[in-house]
Amino acid sequence: MSQACPLCKGDGGLVVARTPSFRVVRVVDGEEARRFPAFYRLIWAAHVAEFSDLSAEDRNACMDAVVRIEQVLRSLLAPTKVNLATLGNVVPHLHWHVIARFDWDSHFPAPVWAAAQRDEVPGGAASRLALPLQAVDAAVAQALTC
Amino acid sequence: MSQACPLCKGDGGLVVARTPSFRVVRVVDGEEARRFPAFYRLIWAAHVAEFSDLSAEDRNACMDAVVRIEQVLRSLLAPTKVNLATLGNVVPHLHWHVIARFDWDSHFPAPVWAAAQRDEVPGGAASRLALPLQAVDAAVAQALTC
Numbered sequence: 001m002s003q004a005c006p007l008c009k010g011d012g013g014l015v016v017a018r019t020p021s022f023r024v025v026r027v028v029d030g031e032e033a034r035r036f037p038a039f040y041r042l043i044w045a046a047h048v049a050e051f052s053d054l055s056a057e058d059r060n061a062c063m064d065a066v067v068r069i070e071q072v073l074r075s076l077l078a079p080t081k082v083n084l085a086t087l088g089n090v091v092p093h094l095h096w097h098v099i100a101r102f103d104w105d106s107h108f109p110a111p112v113w114a115a116a117q118r119d120e121v122p123g124g125a126a127s128r129l130a131l132p133l134q135a136v137d138a139a140v141a142q143a144l145t146c
Numbered sequence: 147m148s149q150a151c152p153l154c155k156g157d158g159g160l161v162v163a164r165t166p167s168f169r170v171v172r173v174v175d176g177e178e179a180r181r182f183p184a185f186y187r188l189i190w191a192a193h194v195a196e197f198s199d200l201s202a203e204d205r206n207a208c209m210d211a212v213v214r215i216e217q218v219l220r221s222l223l224a225p226t227k228v229n230l231a232t233l234g235n236v237v238p239h240l241h242w243h244v245i246a247r248f249d250w251d252s253h254f255p256a257p258v259w260a261a262a263q264r265d266e267v268p269g270g271a272a273s274r275l276a277l278p279l280q281a282v283d284a285a286v287a288q289a290l291t292c
Binding site: 049050051052056059060063064066067070071074080081082083084085086087088089090092101108109110111113114115 | 195196197198202205206209210212213216217220226227228229230231232233234235236238247254255256257259260261
């Protein structure tokens with residue numbers, strides 16, 4: 001726990017699942033959520049900076065959960081690609097980005113952090129998904145807690 | 147094996163270690179290598195697109211290797227942060243980026259794929275590292291093959 005860390009103090013998104021070791025949130029605010037609606041983050045509960053700060057057991061559990069999220073996104077949304085990343089340069093509290101990417105999204109095939117390649121989907125990209133995000137949230141929650 | 151895949155046809159960098167399951171290369175060409183000299187990639191041998199295409203055993207072996215690279219970078223170079231990512235939007239053949247980031251690099255704290263935050267280190271950022279990249283390569287190779 002770090003008093004100065006926004007991921008220790010706040011949820012960091014809409015919480016869709018929580019275990020003793022981590023929580024999973026969906027990014028719901030701002031440009032990221034509008035452009036990349038199926039954007040989830042696994043946020044480790046303990047305040048550690050690097051993936052290699054975890055024990056081997058915790059690393060395996062962490063990536064098992066990341067993969068379960070990825071599998072839900074692939075199964076329900078059939079994205080062109082799934083992007084996984086843990087950067088943490090701004091907020092050095094271990095969190096994994098799990099992002100469904102589509103060949104029609106504003107940045108594809110560039111990373112979400114790069115320059116846009118085309119105009120945004122009018123009204124928000126969520127309208128292009130195969131089903132509502134609430135249904136994806138529910139499937140992610142079920143995949144992580146069953 | 148895909149005839150059209152550049153990571154099936156070529157090495158994708160300077161090979162520093164190779165096992166039956168994967169190879170690890172250092173990025174040696176172009177702007178990325180100049181700006182982010184301690185930039186390694188673990189490239190899975192089989193032509194699969196997504197991390198979740200691997201078996202649980204292979205995923206654990208893959209991330210164990212990624213962590214060994216990260217540990218070498220932390221130990222030898224004391225980076226401000228290590229960035230891990232598998233994107234594959236352009237080349238959908240599973241590869242993990244393992245990048246040592248420094249608060250003085252041209253993009254920090256932004257991702258390496260975002261816009262630069264400051265001028266590059268004159269003469270290349272490798273000159274700012276604590277030791278030559280060949281020594282880092284040797285340590286990565288030893289960590290992955292012993």
